Amino acid sequence: MTVLQTERLILRRWTENDVAAMAAINADDEVMRWIGKGVPATVDETREAIARWESGWEERGYGLFAVEVRETKQLAGFVGLSVPTFLPEVLPAVEIGWRLGLPFWGLGIATEAAKEVLRFGFQDCNLDEIISICQVGNHASERVMQKIGMRFERETIDPSAQRPVRVYVVGGVKTAE
Numbered sequence: 001m002t003v004l005q006t007e008r009l010i011l012r013r014w015t016e017n018d019v020a021a022m023a024a025i026n027a028d029d030e031v032m033r034w035i036g037k038g039v040p041a042t043v044d045e046t047r048e049a050i051a052r053w054e055s056g057w058e059e060r061g062y063g064l065f066a067v068e069v070r071e072t073k074q075l076a077g078f079v080g081l082s083v084p085t086f087l088p089e090v091l092p093a094v095e096i097g098w099r100l101g102l103p104f105w106g107l108g109i110a111t112e113a114a115k116e117v118l119r120f121g122f123q124d125c126n127l128d129e130i131i132s133i134c135q136v137g138n139h140a141s142e143r144v145m146q147k148i149g150m151r152f153e154r155e156t157i158d159p160s161a162q163r164p165v166r167v168y169v170v171g172g173v174k175t176a177e
Helices: 016-026 043-060 109-124 139-147
Strands: 009-012 064-069 075-082 095-100 130-135 151-158 163-170
Touching: 009 075, 009 109, 016 043, 016 075, 016 095, 043 075, 064 095, 064 109, 075 109, 095 109, 109 130, 109 139, 130 139, 130 151, 139 163
Parallel strands: 095 130
Antiparallel strands: 009 064, 064 075, 075 095, 130 163, 151 163
16 A cells, blocks of 8 residues: 655545545635535545545556644645546646645645655656646645646636636646647
């Protein structure tokens, strides 16, 4: 089982014990403001999402890591790799993404975890390029993208949420086919 560690964090696979903490994160209006249509998720929706995230690991050998703070053992949220099927125009692609609970915002946790996940994606998964997508106006996520060395590629519309998004990229240059 893949476990990554940084100075302050443990990035690991999901367990049933993570459902309540992740559900609390997903129920927060401020956290979910920039996710999809901006609607909080229920406990059942969170449980289903975690099951999907875990099946992604089984299918592809990478996925979304549960991010645990070493010192407190608290679940901060997730950082990891997925296939952004919600935005078909970027496919085939692998996206790095994150979602943290409010108490963990502004502490450098997303950046610290994302740097380690990028290393994992390029070195362990042999990916050539990784993208990241955020809704226009989500300046905190854009700053994380920039801090981890990503560059702005384009702005487009997320057809599933009908909201403008920005696509960032690192690791290679996309070529027309």
